[in-house]
Amino acid sequence: MNAPLRNATTAADAALVEVRDLTVDFLGGRKAVRAVGGVDLTLRAGEALALLGESGSGKSVTLRALMRLLPESRTRIGGHLRLDGHDVLALGRKALSAYRGGTVAMIFQDPGLALDPVYRIGDQIAEAVMRHEGVSRAAGRARALELFERVHIPSPARRLDAYPHEMSGGMRQRAMIALALACRPKVLLADEPTTALDATVQIQILLLLRELQRDLGLAVIFVTHDVGVAVQVADRVAVMYGGHLVEVGASGAVIGSPAHPYTSGLLASRITPDSPKGVRLATIPGSPPDLADPPPGCPFEPRCSLVVPACREGLPPRVPVGPGHAARCVRLGEPVAAG
Secondary structure (H helix, E strand, O other), X not given: OOOOOOOOOOOHHHEEEEEEEEEEEEOOOOOOEEEEEEEEXXXXXXXXXXXXXXXXXXXXXXXXXXXXXXXXXXXXXXXXXXXXXXXXXXXXXXXXXXXXXXOEEEEOOOHHHHOOOOOOHHHHHHHHHHHHHOOOHHHHHHHHHHHXXXXXXXXXXXXXOOOHHHOOHHHHHHHHHHHHOOOOOOEEEEEOOOOOOOHHHHHHHHHHHHHXXXXXXXXXXXXXXXXXXXHHHOOEEEEEEOOEEEEEEEHXXXXXOOOOHHHHHHHHOXXXXXXXXXXXXXOOOOXXXXXXXXXXXXXXXXXXXXXXXXXXXXXXXXXXXXXXXXXXXXXXXOOOOOO
């Protein structure tokens, strides 16, 4: 029997996040398009998981499914989603409102779009606290100030009355993190929160997120296409391709000994401190699959240099590679290489 793509040391009864066979179909055309197919994830308090992969792999769609942020008229979500004891797909409108923010919160890629430009940032945070916790405006403002101090915004009392456009990109992202933490969630979803920032600020935000995750005991799922970011923030890494998890394991195991050709290709295409100057980076040939017409077998098969006939016969099974490390590849045990 194949081992599931999950950390073997994670007890199900201790998990904050339990996702089994998550599927997301986009509706509206002549046929449904499967954007996420059969994803399994388990996460405990104080643990960080990085979802790694190219654009279009299904990473952000997975996060939005956990938040129930996908438009109900155009999407169909299936599987088992349980966060902190909540059956996410069974939540009614009122319970869903309390769930968002109180149990799970999201940090978006662009805080300029997530923050309302016509309201002071302190008021936006205070309003969220007032709605969820039923406290006074003064208590909401006090919580906002506490959070600004927690995310290391300079002159926090003065910045409470700032509008989003009056802050730098880095400070807006810190304010977005403060807003996400306003109602004391247990699970934090971060959708490429450093992509729009310069390199120095990226590092600062990553260190802040890691600090908050450890100090507050948060379970964090961090979406990224940057292998370097995954190494810095994650205890475990889940590699997505074509809507499927192709490899999952401890970050050291996945990054140090990749089992899937796609993971190996991602690693080969990154810049490291040891990369020689002037040397062209390796690339993975081809493009991600068209999810409206996916390949019949392994989704990576059209781009892989290790293809055998079995790769075209169906989605490869989940195969254990080591403790808490599994991958979907029919050629596991053989040397892997970029395509």
